[in-house]
Amino acid sequence: MAASTLTEVARLAGVSPATASRVLNGSARKPGKDIADRVRQAAESLGYIPNAQAQGLAKSSSGLIGLIVHDIADPYFAAIARGVQAAAREQRKMVLLATTGGAPGEEREAVAAFAARRADSIVIAGSRSCRTEDQDDNTELAAELDRYCRNGGRVAVVGHPVVGATAAEGYHVVAVPNQELAGALAVELAAGRDGDFVIIGGPEGLLTSDDRIRGFQEGLARAGHAPAEILRTAFNRAGGYEAGLQLAARIKAGASGGGEAAVPKLCIFAVNDVMAIGASAALRAEGLRIPRDATIAGFDDIETLRDFRPELSTVRLPLEDIGRLATRATARVSGESDADGEEEQPTVSGEVTLRRSTEAVG
Amino acid sequence: MAASTLTEVARLAGVSPATASRVLNGSARKPGKDIADRVRQAAESLGYIPNAQAQGLAKSSSGLIGLIVHDIADPYFAAIARGVQAAAREQRKMVLLATTGGAPGEEREAVAAFAARRADSIVIAGSRSCRTEDQDDNTELAAELDRYCRNGGRVAVVGHPVVGATAAEGYHVVAVPNQELAGALAVELAAGRDGDFVIIGGPEGLLTSDDRIRGFQEGLARAGHAPAEILRTAFNRAGGYEAGLQLAARIKAGASGGGEAAVPKLCIFAVNDVMAIGASAALRAEGLRIPRDATIAGFDDIETLRDFRPELSTVRLPLEDIGRLATRATARVSGESDADGEEEQPTVSGEVTLRRSTEAVG
DNA sequence: GGGGAGTGGGAATGCGCTTTCCCAGATCAG
């Protein structure tokens, strides 16, 4: 038994499919009250559910929003997804989820799949990569997005524009001031501290990571500090842990080195919270304590991690808002005309949040 | 410019749409090599992307999997979602996400929306509620699911069957042995301990919470312990925190009560990890320490929370596998006949994991 | 009272694709 159709409802109600369509699914023309009731009752008794595919086909719009993330189980993306979901609900749309692990090639596939489903808009979260091995995929991704936009799709990408993408109609970027905020964090951390800084960053070419690194270095410079050494590792907890082990060894070596004057304490900046947690775990596993033996700061202010101790200094990013803003940016505003040309890109602001993990201790 | 269509491709290749369809989108009949190449090239040059809506309409199957969760930002659901996503990819399908906050009414809406989109299957995660105020909504949800199944949809629900749902064709339940595992946890915790037990549970009627509570009590009984007192609160971190504050006050009162013999230490069981973390935070905020002043255990073994200190005793649940299993259960197996009648429901097993938060100290 | 505007319903077309059915040509056995 297949689901009942509009035609069946119409027949049961003794009207034409056209009329049934008009009463059941909004239309400019409102049929008479008695007929409407009859149709509605017929629909009810048949348990009629309109076929969204057919509707979409007929009016070429699917009511779908595509969301692309690296990994939905990563709390960073989960938070953004929540915002996207909330905004989608506002627009009475559903969200289609695709996880890509961050590979531009897979992102391209996801965009194509969304395009095939005629998603009304696409939100891309997750750092862009400009590594040379991703170059070709990025080009294809940009081409795919461009085609999607030309066909009337709207896309919003969080952070950076897709590498190589031309700013087409309907292409929005929700800028995240990673660099500025990392700079501000560096300035605050550097104040009155003279230890060395070390940055635990993601692989080179990950734009978000690179921005934060660059910003942090600039901040250090502004504060009159020497640039920090940079440790490259995976952009996740495991990477943070690994880097943490290295640093722990170094710290312990320094401490036991003894001879010289007490080595100033290391201040670690991990380019995201999850990595910072990993690094902290490694230090702890090696018997070091934070902030006694080293201080550490992250980035993102992941909600689930706020109960972690010592409380992590970080930069608060309104992740849920970011998801919401990105999604809203893709919403077709009815009154929009080309007159006002400039579409205002939504603006995101973060906040340096110093906590226990970078406090000066005895 | 709308996306190009199969007809356009066919015209450019100088063949009929039927042939173009056969070569571009799999079919039993394989057109000749030369023709196929011509079509493929035409498609390529036009940047043809098949319209999944039209395809779905024509062969009545959408390649969509609907996933219903309470909150995608909750790491519990995020982990399950990852598994669902992975399994969906295996099946070359996409996942449609709906978040409901756990309200059966909204779950019903989500099911209807999935049905409208002709999702091939639906996975429902998140505790069922059998509170009286949800009764009507549950009935409607069950009816909606039933209809969906009768129309050929497949559904899998994690944990408990939807309250009131009749086991229709295509209705699967991925059972989670919450009760047994909670019992096992209780037994292990009770061994050689004589303090009081307190359970921080969700609102009455939340099946997952109730199962874990019941199992824990049974375990205590088996170990010869008196039943634990039960604190009801919200099924999230805030609820745990709130309950934690209450308990902290009680512990401090007991400690300063002085007169009698030293009050045995309280052992807290929060029915999920997130609540346990909330409770721990509250105790800590009140100046109490774990496991010195009280011990605490959770449930789920959320990955992101494993770096929390003191390490949380809990019950490990293979969340990602659960999502995967549920999704696979809904996959239409080609060789399936009614002959073997019994479909084997996938089985999930967890593991009691004792860590520092419940260690005996000084 | 007649003609024009307005109203409410139905017939028909098309959205883009799959699939059945049909047909022309090729292949092969007798």
Next chain:
DNA sequence: CTGATCTGGGAAAGCGCATTCCCACTCCCC
């Protein structure tokens, strides 16, 4: 060499719905 069986391609009928016309009325006003 003829009739039977394949083979590979095209024509056409939907899938379920929205929407544009079109038509039969009613209502109003001059």
